[in-house]
Amino acid sequence: MNVSHPTLPAAPAVRRRSRFTPPRVGVYAFLLSAALFFLLPLYVMLVTSVKPMSEIRLGHLLALPVHFTLEPWSTAWQSACTGLDCNGIRVGFWNSVRIVVPGTILSIFVGAVNGYALSFWRPRGAGVLFAILLVGAFIPVQVMVYPLVRVLASVHLFSSLPGIVLIHTIFGMPVMTLLFRNYYASIPLELFKAARIDGGGFWRIFLQLMLPMSVPIIVVAIIMQVTGIWNDFILGLVFAGTKNLPMTVQLNNIINTTTGERLYNVNMAATILTSMVPLAIYFISGRWFVRGIASGAVKG
Template sequence: MARASEISGPRPARALSRNSILLYGTLFVLSIYYLLPLYVMIMTSLKGMPEIRMGNIFSPPMEITFEPWIKAWSKACTGINCDGLSRGFGNSIQILLPALLMSIGIASINGYVLTYWRFKGSEVFFTLLLIGAFIPYQAMIYPIVILLREVGLMGDRAGLTLVHTIFGMPILTLLFRNYFAALPEEIFKAARIDGAGFWQIYFQIILPTALPIFVVAIILQVTGIWNDFLFGVVYTKPASYPMTVQLNNIVNSHQGVKEYNVNMAATLITALFPLLIYLVSGKFFVRSITAGAVKG
């Protein structure tokens, strides 16, 4: 048996080395920096206005009340309507679901075609599609207004759904194409030899292997569509405003007393849906982004 003096190799790292203390200390400070505003929002939303006027925003509520949450959801005025965020939540869901399904469905087929069924001019098509991902949204507002007006969708939820579908496809197509390109090409060739066709390969071979990148696409689209304000306020009318536009109307209302607890509650309610989506499926996010970026 080798003696202790003869054992070679690097020493095990100490649990509290200088580097680890610096690393964890920096992470702790950054965590406090980002979580402190969220803490203030939650505490403020659970307080009554008399307690808020006392001025200590960091203290927990002396008496917890959920009245601000109830008012933000069903009673706060968002313009001419005073039914809170409930109307906007329904509008956002009706905009999100079809836009999510169409954009991800079309983008996944685009990525599949551009990887395995390349046609003459496919690279040109892909380049033009990518250019669309880098055009500033603000530059496209007026042309899209004219387009939606001509097809009779201006001011309607269907028009906003179409806009989100189109603007989501370029970056999603890039993600799907890169992810499918990283898969072994032999699987596709073997399926072709066995006589499988376009849709058979897509549904039976490609889709079962693509769950991680679908999760990434869902997170990106849900976050982008749900948090959108610019398109919502331009392409819809008050009856079909999404949740973010109604939140803006609540927070920036200049009528009556400024109810900070209701504003904080409304902000938290608006952010809950995409936050829950990310918490449920976030473990796939980094893994899938990496898998979709190793090959271009």
């Protein structure tokens, strides 16, 4: 006996999504144009810095070098003239290192202590103090230059390395305080109370408990302060003095030196050398910056 089985309806065909939908094409077009916009100047700087001046005078801005040379880089680092001195931009590099290292450490430490005190100890007038610090973060640097010059001159710190380090510590303190206060606001208050019950004081709780828990936000603070202090121009120009001029000021002196022939390849090489530290920090520590922000830098 033949038993007829009912035929099952055919499964609907699954339509494969096209990889080139109009929204996706638009996104890729925007990303490509943005990448070209930011990378084209870097490309011009790189190819110009490895060309001899005879090729640069031909006017082919985007052309690859026919005669590749690293002499402009050597000149920019060792013997380019920054005014009357012809010792290259390496002098400014080591000056920037001497400014950035203590300036970053001090500003982060002061900001961490302020954020810790405002979050957990909450002294009298903490809200007013925090509001004053926030206002200080938005005051233009130019407004405070002259008063700070007079103050530093009165204590014999003007045009000195300790003076420029102190200036960067002062200007970095409001933002660092805001970062650490918001980060500590995401830490349960019960943890602090338990440490107090165990007999912990202000500095013991900070150094042994809070500071080890602050690694993500410390990474964010280091990235912000190192890049900010390294890229600074006006504070270094005014407060550092002639013997401690940072790399950005030295770069300006190299480019604006008008004696003899203007060497565009040396100028481009000096510019890339000056920007290498911030670029390296962004490329290497970019993901750590995002993680630090996501772990509490914008909470509270």
